[in-house]
Amino acid sequence: xxxxxxxxxxxxxxxxxxxxxxxxxxxPELFPRAQLSRAFLRAIERADGLQYGWPEGNRxxxxxxxxxxxxxxxxxxxxxxxxxxxxxxGIAIATAVLRARTIEVDPECYPAALDLFRARGLRMVPAKxxxxxxxxxxxxxxxxxxxxxQGLPEERxxxxxxxxxxxxxxxxxxxxxxxxxxxxxxxxxxxxRTFHVGTVSKSLCPGLRVGWLVPPRRDLDAAIxxxxxxxxxxxxxxxxxxxEYLAGDDFDARLARARRFYRRRAERFxxxxxxxxxxxxMEDPEGGFCVWVExxxxxxxxxxxxxxxxxxxxxxxGRMFRHDERSSPIAMRLCYSAxxxxxxxxxxxxxxxxxxxxxxxGRAAR
Amino acid sequence: xxxxxxxxxxxxxxxxxxxxxxxxxxxPELFPRAQLSRAFLRAIERADGLQYGWPEGNRxxxxxxxxxxxxxxxxxxxxxxxxxxxxxxGIAIATAVLRARTIEVDPECYPAALDLFRARGLRMVPAKxxxxxxxxxxxxxxxxxxxxxQGLPEERxxxxxxxxxxxxxxxxxxxxxxxxxxxxxxxxxxxxRTFHVGTVSKSLCPGLRVGWLVPPRRDLDAAIxxxxxxxxxxxxxxxxxxxEYLAGDDFDARLARARRFYRRRAERFxxxxxxxxxxxxMEDPEGGFCVWVExxxxxxxxxxxxxxxxxxxxxxxGRMFRHDERSSPIAMRLCYSAxxxxxxxxxxxxxxxxxxxxxxxGRAAR
Numbered sequence: 001x002x003x004x005x006x007x008x009x010x011x012x013x014x015x016x017x018x019x020x021x022x023x024x025x026x027x028p029e030l031f032p033r034a035q036l037s038r039a040f041l042r043a044i045e046r047a048d049g050l051q052y053g054w055p056e057g058n059r060x061x062x063x064x065x066x067x068x069x070x071x072x073x074x075x076x077x078x079x080x081x082x083x084x085x086x087x088x089x090g091i092a093i094a095t096a097v098l099r100a101r102t103i104e105v106d107p108e109c110y111p112a113a114l115d116l117f118r119a120r121g122l123r124m125v126p127a128k129x130x131x132x133x134x135x136x137x138x139x140x141x142x143x144x145x146x147x148x149x150q151g152l153p154e155e156r157x158x159x160x161x162x163x164x165x166x167x168x169x170x171x172x173x174x175x176x177x178x179x180x181x182x183x184x185x186x187x188x189x190x191x192x193r194t195f196h197v198g199t200v201s202k203s204l205c206p207g208l209r210v211g212w213l214v215p216p217r218r219d220l221d222a223a224i225x226x227x228x229x230x231x232x233x234x235x236x237x238x239x240x241x242x243x244e245y246l247a248g249d250d251f252d253a254r255l256a257r258a259r260r261f262y263r264r265r266a267e268r269f270x271x272x273x274x275x276x277x278x279x280x281x282m283e284d285p286e287g288g289f290c291v292w293v294e295x296x297x298x299x300x301x302x303x304x305x306x307x308x309x310x311x312x313x314x315x316x317x318g319r320m321f322r323h324d325e326r327s328s329p330i331a332m333r334l335c336y337s338a339x340x341x342x343x344x345x346x347x348x349x350x351x352x353x354x355x356x357x358x359x360x361x362g363r364a365a366r
Numbered sequence: 367x368x369x370x371x372x373x374x375x376x377x378x379x380x381x382x383x384x385x386x387x388x389x390x391x392x393x394p395e396l397f398p399r400a401q402l403s404r405a406f407l408r409a410i411e412r413a414d415g416l417q418y419g420w421p422e423g424n425r426x427x428x429x430x431x432x433x434x435x436x437x438x439x440x441x442x443x444x445x446x447x448x449x450x451x452x453x454x455x456g457i458a459i460a461t462a463v464l465r466a467r468t469i470e471v472d473p474e475c476y477p478a479a480l481d482l483f484r485a486r487g488l489r490m491v492p493a494k495x496x497x498x499x500x501x502x503x504x505x506x507x508x509x510x511x512x513x514x515x516q517g518l519p520e521e522r523x524x525x526x527x528x529x530x531x532x533x534x535x536x537x538x539x540x541x542x543x544x545x546x547x548x549x550x551x552x553x554x555x556x557x558x559r560t561f562h563v564g565t566v567s568k569s570l571c572p573g574l575r576v577g578w579l580v581p582p583r584r585d586l587d588a589a590i591x592x593x594x595x596x597x598x599x600x601x602x603x604x605x606x607x608x609x610e611y612l613a614g615d616d617f618d619a620r621l622a623r624a625r626r627f628y629r630r631r632a633e634r635f636x637x638x639x640x641x642x643x644x645x646x647x648m649e650d651p652e653g654g655f656c657v658w659v660e661x662x663x664x665x666x667x668x669x670x671x672x673x674x675x676x677x678x679x680x681x682x683x684g685r686m687f688r689h690d691e692r693s694s695p696i697a698m699r700l701c702y703s704a705x706x707x708x709x710x711x712x713x714x715x716x717x718x719x720x721x722x723x724x725x726x727x728g729r730a731a732r
Contacts, residue, residue, distance in 0.1 A: 001591070001594070003587070010420075023418065024418075025417060025418055026417075028413065028416070028417060031416045031417075033410050033411075033416075036410060036416070037406070037407065037410055040403070040406050040410075041403065044399055044402060044403055044406075045399075047394065049573055050394070050397045050399075050402070050571040050572070050573035050574075051391060051392075051394060051397075051571070051572060051573060052389065052390075052391055052567075052572045054376075084597075085451050085575070085597040085601070086597050086598055088594075088595075088596070088597050088598045089596060089597040092595060092596050092597065112594060112595065112598060115591070115594065115595055116595040119591070119592070119595050201418075205416040205417070206416070206417060206418045206602060207415055207416035207417060207601065207602035207603040207606070208416075208601065208603055209451070209575070209597070209599075209600070209601035209602070209603070209604070221369070225367070225481070225485070226485070228367070228454075228478060228481065229454075229458060229478065229481055229482040229485050230454070230455060230458050230596060230597075231450075231451040231452050231454050231455040231458065231575070231596075231597070232452055232454045232478060233575075234575070235451070235573065235574065235575035235601045235603075235604055236572065236573035236575070237573040237574055237575070237601075237603070237604060237607075238575070238601055238603060238604070240573070241603075
C-alpha cells in the first residue's frame with residue numbers, strides 16, 4: 001500500500017471525533033458476544049481448543065463449509081476445504097499455487113489483493129467489458145464486489161466459465177447481498193480451476209481470523225503444504241469457538257438480520273450522498289459494506305483525505321482500488337457498515353465541506 | 367513434508383491407544399484454562415477483541431515483546447515488533463523479505479523451516495562445525511535448538527555475530543531452558559541483520575496463534591507489508607486474550623513451573639531410553655520438548671514408524687529434520703512434552719519392540 005495513504009489513514013484513525021468511512025469494518029453491534037462467550041467456554045474445555053491442529057484445519061468446520069457449498073450446487077467434500085487465517089490468506093495461497101504471470105482484476109478491486117498481486121510480480125489486467133481478455137487467471141468477487149458492491153453480471157459469469165483459466169473467487173461479502181440471493185458458486189461450474197475463498201470476517205466477526213479456501217483438487221496437496229509453510233495452521237481457538245458457535249446458533253437467521261441492518265444503513269447513506277453530491281456517480285450497493293463514488297474532480301485523493309480528516313471524516317481513497325494506483329479523477333470507497341445513521345449523515349456534511357475546501361485550494365493554486 | 371511420512375503420522379494419530387512422541391506439542395495440563403477464560407471475558411468486551419486490527423498487531427503486545435527484549439540487552443522499540451500468526455509466519459516473512467538464495471541450517475533442523483526454505487527454492491547448507499560457512503544467511507535456534515534441545519555454543523554465537531549475513535533467529539523454545547537462563551539475544555549484537563522470531567505457542571499455548579517478528583529496522587516496512595499481504599493481521603481475539611492474560615498472571619512464574627515440569631519428564635524419559643537403548647546416541651536436552659536420538663541402524667525410518675505404530679508408539683522420523691531428507695541411518699525426534707511419565711516409560715518399551723521387529727524384518731530380507 002502507498003505509504004502516504006497508510007500514514008493518512010492512521011492519522012485519521014488516531015484523531016478523536018473523526019468519522020471513519022474507511023476500512024470495511026463490520027458493525028460491532030452485530031457481533032454475537034453472548035453466543036461467542038458461550039461458545040468459548042465450550043471450546044476451551046475441548047482437547048483441541050488450545051493445542052496445535054492440522055494445517056488444513058478442523059474437521060467440523062471443513063464439513064460445514066463443504067455442506068454449504070454443496071447446498072449451492074458445488075460438489076465439495078470436506079477433505080477439499082482448507083481452513084485459512086482469513087480470506088486474505090486464501091487469496092495468498094491461491095496466488096502462490098496457481099503461479100500465474102498475469103491476472104485479470106476488476107477495474108476497481110479489493111486493495112489487499114492488488115497489493116498481493118503486485119508484490120508477487122503479477123501483471124494486472126483490468127477486465128474490459130463483460131467478456132474480459134484472454135488472460136490465464138482472474139480474480140473476481142461474485143455476489144458482492146468490493147468496492148462497487150455489485151453482483152457478477154450473468155454475461156460475465158458465463159464468459160468466465162467458458163473461457164478457461166484459473167479463477168480466484170473471493171466470496172468475502174457474498175452472503176451479505178441485501179436480496180439474500182446466494183448464486184450457484186463458480187466452483188460448481190469450474191471445479192477444476194477455481195480457488196474458492198470465503199470467510200466469516202464480514203458475516204460474523206473478523207477477530208476469530210477464520211476463512212477458507214477450496215482449491216482445485218489437483219492443487220489440494222500443494223495448497224495444504226503452502227498453508228503449513230506460511231503459518232502451520234489457522235488459529236485453533238478461533239476454529240473451536242466458531243464450531244461451537246455454529247452448533248448453538250442459527251447462522252442463516254443471523255445473516256438475514258445482518259443483511260437488513262446493512263441495507264438500512266446503505267439506503268440512508270446513499271440517499272444523503274446523492275442529495276449532497278448530485279454530480280457524483282454511484283450505484284446502489286447490492287450488498288456489503290460500502291459504496292463506490294466516482295467524481296470528475298481532477299486532483300489528488302490523498303490531499304482530499306488529508307483535508308477531509310481535518311473536517312472530521314475519513315475514507316478509502318480511490319487509488320487503493322485501482323491496479324495502477326491512479327489518484328485522479330478522484331474516487332472514494334465510502335463504508336457505511338460500521339457507522340450509525342445519524343453519524344453517516346453528519347459524515348456526508350463533512351465530506352461536502354472537504355470537497356469545498358479542496359476546490360478553494362485548487363482555485364487558489366491556479 | 368514427505369507425503370508418506372505425513373500419511374503415517376496421521377495414521378498413528380488416528381489409531382486409538384498409540385502413544386504419540388511426535389509433533390512438539392505442549393502439555394495440555396499446563397494450559398492456564400481458568401486464567402485464559404477470565405482473559406477472554408475481558409477481551410470480548412473490548413472494542414478491538416472481535417474487530418479488525420492493524421497488520422503489525424496490538425500495541426500492548428508489541429510493547430510487552432519489546433520490553434522483554436530490552437531487559438535482555440537488545441534495544442527494540444515497540445514499533446519495531448510485528449505480531450505474527452505464530453513463529454512459523456515470522457520465519458516465512460523473514461524468508462520473503464531477506465531474499466537469500468542460500469541459507470545455513472543446523473545439521474538437524476526444525477522441519478517446517480526446512481520445508482519453507484525448500485519451497486522457496488533456497489539452497490540449504492548444513493552448518494559445518496561451530497564457525498559455519500561463509501553463506502549469506504543462517505537460521506538458528508539459540509537457547510534450545512529443535513530437535514537437539516541444546517543451547518547455542520558460545521563459539522558459534524561469536525562466529526555468527528562476527529561473520530555478517532542475515533540471521534533468522536528462532537527463539538520458539540528459548541524460554542524453556544531448564545536452567546532458566548535467557549541469553550543475550552543475537553538481536554542485541556546484530557540488530558541490523560537479525561530477524562528475531564518468538565511465540566507463546568510453546569510457553570503458554572498454541573491455540574491463540576500468536577507469535578512475533580522483530581526484523582532489521584530497514585526491513586520493517588517491507589515486513590509489515592508482507593504480513594498484510596499474507597493474512598492482513600494476526601488474530602485479534604488471540605491478541606486481546608493474550609494481552610488480558612499477561613495483565614493478570616505472572617508469566618515468568620508460569621515459565622518457571624513449565625521448566626520444572628518438562629525437565630522432570632525429560633530426565634525420566636532419557637533415563638528410560640538410555641537403559642533400553644545403550645548403543646543409541648542422545649544428549650540430555652537442555653530445555654524444550656524433545657530428545658534427538660541417533661542410531662547406527664541402516665534402514666528406512668518410515669518403515670520403522672509404520673512398525674512402531676503397530677506396536678503402539680509413534681515419533682517424528684529423522685528425515686524430517688535433515689535438509690536432504692536422508693532416512694538412514696535411522697534417527698528420531700522423541701517428544702516427552704505431552705505424555706505423562708508412566709506412558710513415556712511404556713512408550714520406550716514399545717519402541718524396543720519396534721526396533722526388534724525392524725531387525726527381524728531386516729534379517730528376513732537378507
